[in-house]
Amino acid sequence: MIREDLRADCSNCYGLCCVALTFSKSADFAIDKDAGEPCPNLQEDFRCGIHSKLRPAGFQGCTVYDCFGAGQKISKLAGSSWREQPGQRMFEALPIMRQLHELLWYLAEALERPETKSIHPDLRAVSDQIEKLTLEPDVTTVDLPGEREAVNELLLRTSALVRGKQSKKKERRGADLFGARLRGADFNSANLRGAYLIAADLRDADLRKADLIGADLRDANLEGADLSGALFLTQSQVNAARGNQATKLPTALNRPPHWD
Structure with a gap:
């Protein structure tokens, strides 16, 4: 594989x-929808009728x-x-x-x-x-x-x-960093497994070789951050975050179209 x-x-x-x-009406979805119920935007050919404007239409969750x-x-x-x-x-x-x-x-x-x-x-x-x-x-x-x-x-x-062997300050597994000001932080080779980085300011941070499996990056600011070589980063995590053209991603991942 x-x-x-x-x-x-x-x-x-x-x-x-x-x-x-299931969709729950929220910042991520414009409507409530039960599991097993087709989304009203789903067309007969199984394509999304608003695919090019999901975020403006209130379906941010679909893009993540x-x-x-x-x-x-x-x-x-x-x-x-x-x-x-x-x-x-x-x-x-x-x-x-x-x-x-x-x-x-x-x-x-x-x-x-x-x-x-x-x-x-x-x-x-x-x-x-x-x-x-x-x-x-x-x-x-x-x-x-x-x-x-x-x-x-x-x-x-x-x-x-x-x-490799890292100092204790880089062992941040499961850390609560919600909204933390971490601009320019050195997280090179850090353990950030399962860390809560929701809305964290990670602009210009060094995240090369950081283990990000399960890290919550919702609305984290990754503008200018270096995630090249980051471990176990997924497209969903990237899609949920904010970034720009200066953000460096692993080659296996795509730059989300909603990034500046």
Whole structure:
């Protein structure tokens, strides 16, 4: 599995996220929508009727969501859309498949890192196991906690190998940095796993090789920040943050169109 296969391809999906997920009227969604109910913006061809103006229309949440390619995988395996067959099975499979694909994304990144050569056999073995699970007839029966535990062990080893030995001040796992003023901060090779960086000022910060798995970057200001080589950063995290043309991202991620 390569990371190119783990990117959302809406052109080959039956608009599953537009139906399977719940919307709650808020700053992220302009309407309330129950799970299993098609979004009113979903067209007959399974395309979004307001895709080019989601944010101005009040659907910011849609621009942040990333299925890691789970939608097109389920659509391909199903063979026909939820309009032509009972779709509940596809809808229930989406969040499970998304989590499996997210694990594959992290494992693929770990395998790309030259520092992890010593654990490549273990990474490949677990990656092959997860990929096999994505092809199961019913992924809702997968033991996700067990699979996550096995993968997480390898991701922790990957983080240690890539970041190297760091001082205690760079061990910020789970830190509450909500709205913190961190402009120009040196987070090079820091452990920011699960850190709360909501609305934090990270302008011009050095986040190279920082472990950002699970970090909450909603509305964080990344203008001018250097995230090149950042570990386990996802498109969803980037989409939820603010940045500009001076923000440096890992090559596997795209600059969000809503950034200045």
